Amino acid sequence: MYQPWIKPRQKLIFPMLTACHACDLLIEKQDILPGSKTVCPRCGSTIDDPKADTVNKTLAVVITGLILWWPANFMPILTMTIIGNTSDNTLMGGVVDLYRGGFYWVSLVVFVCSILAPSAKFFLLLIVLLHIKRDHYSRLLTTLFRFYGYLDSWGILEVYMIAVLVSITKLVDLAAIHAGLGLYCFVGLLLTGILASSNLDKERIWESIEQLCEKKNS
Amino acid sequence: MREEKQLSAKSAGLLQCLDCHKLLRYAEISPREKLRCPRCGAAVHQRRPDSLTKTWALAITALICLIPANVYPIMTLTYRGEPETSTIIDGVILLVKDQAIPIAVVIFIASIAVPFLKVFGLITLLLSIQLKWNLNPRQRTLLYRIIEAIGRWSMLDVFTVSILVALVQLGSLAEITGGLAATFFCAAVVITIFAAMSFDSRLIWDE
Numbered sequence: 419m420y421q422p423w424i425k426p427r428q429k430l431i432f433p434m435l436t437a438c439h440a441c442d443l444l445i446e447k448q449d450i451l452p453g454s455k456t457v458c459p460r461c462g463s464t465i466d467d468p469k470a471d472t473v474n475k476t477l478a479v480v481i482t483g484l485i486l487w488w489p490a491n492f493m494p495i496l497t498m499t500i501i502g503n504t505s506d507n508t509l510m511g512g513v514v515d516l517y518r519g520g521f522y523w524v525s526l527v528v529f530v531c532s533i534l535a536p537s538a539k540f541f542l543l544l545i546v547l548l549h550i551k552r553d554h555y556s557r558l559l560t561t562l563f564r565f566y567g568y569l570d571s572w573g574i575l576e577v578y579m580i581a582v583l584v585s586i587t588k589l590v591d592l593a594a595i596h597a598g599l600g601l602y603c604f605v606g607l608l609l610t611g612i613l614a615s616s617n618l619d620k621e622r623i624w625e626s627i628e629q630l631c632e633k634k635n636s
Numbered sequence: 637m638r639e640e641k642q643l644s645a646k647s648a649g650l651l652q653c654l655d656c657h658k659l660l661r662y663a664e665i666s667p668r669e670k671l672r673c674p675r676c677g678a679a680v681h682q683r684r685p686d687s688l689t690k691t692w693a694l695a696i697t698a699l700i701c702l703i704p705a706n707v708y709p710i711m712t713l714t715y716r717g718e719p720e721t722s723t724i725i726d727g728v729i730l731l732v733k734d735q736a737i738p739i740a741v742v743i744f745i746a747s748i749a750v751p752f753l754k755v756f757g758l759i760t761l762l763l764s765i766q767l768k769w770n771l772n773p774r775q776r777t778l779l780y781r782i783i784e785a786i787g788r789w790s791m792l793d794v795f796t797v798s799i800l801v802a803l804v805q806l807g808s809l810a811e812i813t814g815g816l817a818a819t820f821f822c823a824a825v826v827i828t829i830f831a832a833m834s835f836d837s838r839l840i841w842d843e
Binding site: 439508515571583591 | 642645650652654655656658659675676678715727734739742743774780794795797798800801803804806813814819823829833837842
């Protein structure tokens with residue numbers, strides 16, 4: 419029976435090995451086709467999930483996202499009308515109003531989670547993927563792609579989307595609520611963000627960066 | 637039986653970079669010395685340094701922040717000159733009264749159930765490692781992954797406040813301002829996210 423984990427006395431062939439990032443089990447590296455994935459036999463975490471044509475597909479989605487970036491952040495998301503008086507909100511407006519109200523820390527967190535991290539993820543991906551596509555090495559590439567990993571847990575547009583729905587429910591008895599152009603672009607940005615991360619194959623990108631570095635040094 | 641034959645990277649003298657997942661040979665240096673991953677430049681450790689201590693500190697801090705977050709009002713609605721403050725749980729009760737049950741359930745889960753369950757889940761993981769509880773490590777890893785994945789949803793209430801504060805600004809007619817609980821709640825959510833990040837799940841499998 420084939421056992422993917424390594425037995426203690428087996429000779430260790432180092433480049434053929436990888437470890438599970440969740441439980442540290444040594445596993446033989448396997449070349450698998452896109453569409454299938456390697457799962458840790460001990461803890462069940464995903465080890466490798468290769469994606470077909472990851473650079474081109476992700477780049478296409480990232481450029482789409484960047485087109486939607488400006489209207490999603492600065493155009494009105496919701497418009498409210500009470501007895502002829504209207505007011506609207508934008509993604510950025512929420513941050514500014516919290517800051518003006520004295521909620522400095524809350525506004526900082528909302529800014530990072532709803533604007534800075536999602537935008538930075540798009541910009542970082544654009545730079546890294548363009549470098550890989552054009553076979554161009556820069557010393558900053560590793561730092562930039564590492565930062566992309568750190569931002570992953572802070573860019574939470576999908577939560578903001580649900581917050582928009584909750585706000586509509588809360589205000590629907592009080593006033594007339596209309597969706598603005600910003601909301602449609604925001605949904606687009608959210609979807610492109612999800613598509614970008616589901617098409618991104620981090621393992622392959624790291625290998626490409628490593629190859630570019632070796633090519634530069636040789 | 638089968639478990640004994642499995643070899644971890646640590647016991648083989650190897651270590652994995654947590655940022656780019658490259659497997660590295662462990663040089664014989666003192667554990668406190670800083671090692672950097674040759675591929676991505678991140679600091680690498682066999683196990684995250686002081687992982688359990690940091691996670692304990694952050695989990696307890698988050699638990700303390702959750703008390704004022706639920707006691708103080710999270711926002712004040714002034715409608716036609718009459719101010720009305722509401723706490724997180726008031727918001728849920730109001731939605732139940734308005735027959736918006738699904739939204740009420742979503743808010744209850746995101747802002748009350750998830751933060752508390754997350755902190756208690758982390759404390760369970762910490763105790764299980766420190767007191768060597770005989771729990772299924774695979775299920776504990778799953779628990780950790782769930783904790784990591786659901787934490788972000790607690791930001792729902794903070795985002796809602798940020799939308800409502802910006803949207804409802806009609807002076808004396810209708811105005812919404814944030815409350816003290818927003819700061820504490822936001823702090824609790826951010827601290828629990830950091831607590832989950834500082835926990836090293838590989839410790840579950842170490843003997």
